[in-house]
Amino acid sequence: MTTRPRALVTGASAGIGRNFAEHLARTGHDLVIVARREDRLRALAEELGAATQADVEVLVADLGDDVGTAAVADRIAAGGIDMLVNNAGYAARGRVAELDPDALDAMLRVNVLALSRLSAAAMKAMTAAGRGTIINIASGTVFMQVPGNAGYGSSKNYVMAFTRHMQIEAAGTGVRVQLLVPGVIATDFHEVAGNDIANFPPERVMQADDLVVASLRALEMDEPVCIPSLPEIRDWDNYVAAEALVAKNCSRDRPAARYHGA
């Protein structure tokens, strides 16, 4: 009997996560699907089980609380997870002066803390196994500052920075780490955030299926940063090069000449 790789997908009850689950099941993976809405997870497990040969475990967990996050981290630590798709997330928006601090905390627990804990559990287990794949989902908002988006945008800046550190640490371990940077994707995300997706010009909106295909293709191509709609990957390389230029001079023994007052 051959063993099929198993992928754990968070936020698999809708949108991008559901699409990852469908693609991975069809391409020979068993699954652990995670979210809060059990009815949706069970229906998806049944559907994928019938349509593919996939064995689908349902793990109902709220990644906004420690118990739920610990249950998922424990499942990863228990072994047999070859791929983690750290996808669950949402946007709580509001200008900083008007932000509901509880809503901000709740979002950061999912977008930042849970993603970090699951990344850590997967890096540990996969490094020990000498193989594995982790996909962390940031957002194109990391490159923009928009009023009302400080909390969500910054949570995704954290995902980007954390994942880039993971990529450096994963070198030579056999673990692949992809940073996936979607633009506007046609999912329930916008409704949850209080927006109408119809407000975006259609040429800026990608289907979740196209995003997932690009992400899986980027894995095959060994492209660690997948920005699916970016025509030229050298634009990302230039962004990293500009960062390196600033970084090089961030730490010196004296302030720059313009601060030397009379």
Ligand SMILES: NC(=O)c1ccc[n+]([C@@H]2O[C@H](COP(=O)([O-])OP(=O)(O)OC[C@H]3O[C@@H](n4cnc5c(N)ncnc54)[C@H](OP(=O)(O)O)[C@@H]3O)[C@@H](O)[C@H]2O)c1
């Ligand atoms: N759509 C976009 O335009 C876009 C753009 C850039 C990045 N992204 C990112 O892509 C990821 C997926 O978003 P999406 O567009 O697929 O949104 P979506 O359709 O609203 O799906 C979000 C998923 O996250 C799960 N989730 C939310 N809170 C959770 C919690 N506390 N515990 C466990 N699961 C939770 C939801 O499941 P339950 O409600 O059943 O728990 C759902 O399965 C997010 O990280 C989002 O920030 C989206």
